[in-house]
Amino acid sequence: MDQSQTNKITDEKVALVKAQNYCAYQERSQQELRDKLHEWGVYPSIVEKVISTLIENNFLNEERFAIAYATGKLRQKGWGRNKIKQGLKLKKVSDPLIKKALKSIDEDEYLEMLRKIIQKKESYITEKESYKRKYKLHQYLLSRGFESDLIAEVLRDNEL
Numbered sequence: 001m002d003q004s005q006t007n008k009i010t011d012e013k014v015a016l017v018k019a020q021n022y023c024a025y026q027e028r029s030q031q032e033l034r035d036k037l038h039e040w041g042v043y044p045s046i047v048e049k050v051i052s053t054l055i056e057n058n059f060l061n062e063e064r065f066a067i068a069y070a071t072g073k074l075r076q077k078g079w080g081r082n083k084i085k086q087g088l089k090l091k092k093v094s095d096p097l098i099k100k101a102l103k104s105i106d107e108d109e110y111l112e113m114l115r116k117i118i119q120k121k122e123s124y125i126t127e128k129e130s131y132k133r134k135y136k137l138h139q140y141l142l143s144r145g146f147e148s149d150l151i152a153e154v155l156r157d158n159e160l
Contacts, residue, residue, distance in 0.1 A: 008041035015042045015050050020059055027065040030055075031092040066093050066101035074105055078117050081105065083145020114146055114154055 009015045015037065022028065022036060030051060037047045054060040066088055073079040073087060081102050088098045121140055127133045134155050141151045 008043070009046075010043060012046045012049060015040070015046055016053060019050050019054060020057075023054060023059040027068040028060060029065050029069075029091040029093055030060060030062055033060060062093060063097055063100065065091075066097045067104045069093075070101040070105055074110065074113060078113055078144060080114070080141070080145030081110075081147060086145070111154070114141070114150070115158075117141065117144065118154065118158065
């Protein structure tokens with residue numbers, strides 16, 4: 001028999017305490033918590049009650065999550081705004097909060113991260129022709145979620 005079937009959480013208080021611990025560990029989106037509660041086998045009637053209680057007690061805050069996610073992905077993974085936006089959409093964060101999170105990213109830090117990634121990747125590219133080097137760098141940076149016009153501007157300024 002499936003283990004999640006045998007260990008369903010039927011008590012609202014148990015589910016609430018477990019969810020509080022889950023949210024206290026790191027910022028979570030409402031959808032992440034909802035998915036986790038379903039994974040734990042919490043009854044659907046209890047799930048929304050637990051989520052609303054956590055929001056009231058400020059354990060769960062979608063705006064705080066979105067900002068933490070955006071700055072974390074930039075600093076830790078070197079993601080650009082496009083990839084961060086896509087990640088937040090997958091977490092089912094609302095569009096106004098996505099915009100707010102993207103605005104919270106410091107422009108100087110963002111450009112510095114872009115330059116660092118360019119320097120690091122540039123050392124791995126063996127292509128001799130500068131046009132092809134720039135093209136490969138541009139494609140790589142697009143895949144990291146950076147904006148095309150910003151990439152072009154920084155590559156032009158760096159004169160590779």
